[in-house]
Amino acid sequence: ASERATLYGLVVYSQRRINFGLINPKEAREIFIRDALVGGEYDTRAPFFAHNQKLIREIENLEHKSRRLDVLVDEELIAAFYDKLIPVDICNGITFEKWLKDTTHKNPTLLYLNRDDLMRHEAAGITTDLFPKVMRVAGIEMGLSYHFEPGTPRDGVTLTVPLYALNQVYVDRCDWLVTGMLKEKVHLLLKSLPQKIRRNCVPLPDYAAGFCERIQARSAFGHGNLLDALIADVRAETTVAVRISDFKVETLPAHHTMNFKVIDEHGRQLDMGRNLAALQAELGG
Incomplete structure (x- = not known):
């Protein structure tokens, strides 16, 4: 005092x-x-x-x-x-x-x-398999970090990308996020479909869970374009044809898009954002 x-x-x-x-x-x-x-x-x-x-x-x-x-x-x-x-x-x-x-x-x-x-209760299902610490992109292990603060730039999952590897990161892989976040993202993608298409996949949470199980069974997580994979799955499961333009991706919360933190050789942050193409155009040379 x-x-x-x-x-x-x-x-x-x-x-x-x-x-x-x-x-x-x-x-x-x-x-x-x-x-x-x-x-x-x-x-x-x-x-x-x-x-x-x-x-x-x-x-x-x-x-x-x-x-x-x-x-x-x-x-x-x-x-x-x-x-x-x-x-x-x-x-x-x-x-x-x-x-x-x-x-x-x-x-x-x-x-x-x-x-x-x-702990008030067990955080069931929060394992390193579902929420890994690293992601391998183009043979390079890049760190993943998680932050829950809606409305802020860091909300969601962030991939730390060394500047030298920035142009080797591709958006298709990053759209899958991590296994533990895929079910919710797929649920919201299905929810964004027109009602006449969406009704073929109800209940949506169950369909999203089933999609994740089928993807894991085929070891297909992270391969190819997520929307293409979901379209093919809906056709196989319901015979309904869906187009990419049917999804209203813009309605998804920001944390369903990968956040990218670009660092230099000393680990210092050069830039951060969710628009990979813009970061590559600005910093990728």
């Missing part, structure tokens, strides 16, 4: 840093738990802290992949976890580190959070 002293109305000193724990130890303890331990604003080499922060980041990443922000528990529950285990007289880093050193001799994993502590 900051302290100010006055004498007969004159300021003797101000903004002097003092230990807030000496003034209000209860509130100081709450601040330490919420901001330092839960909020991550703490500089420590304690293994439990690195473990817990890493686990929280992993679960936050599951939220971005599953596009739902209710997997990680509320911060209040994490604060309650620490509050229950840490003695009531601990209100700052110095006393905490001393207590922790003594305690870890007896119970090294006392403050280690686990997935059950941090």
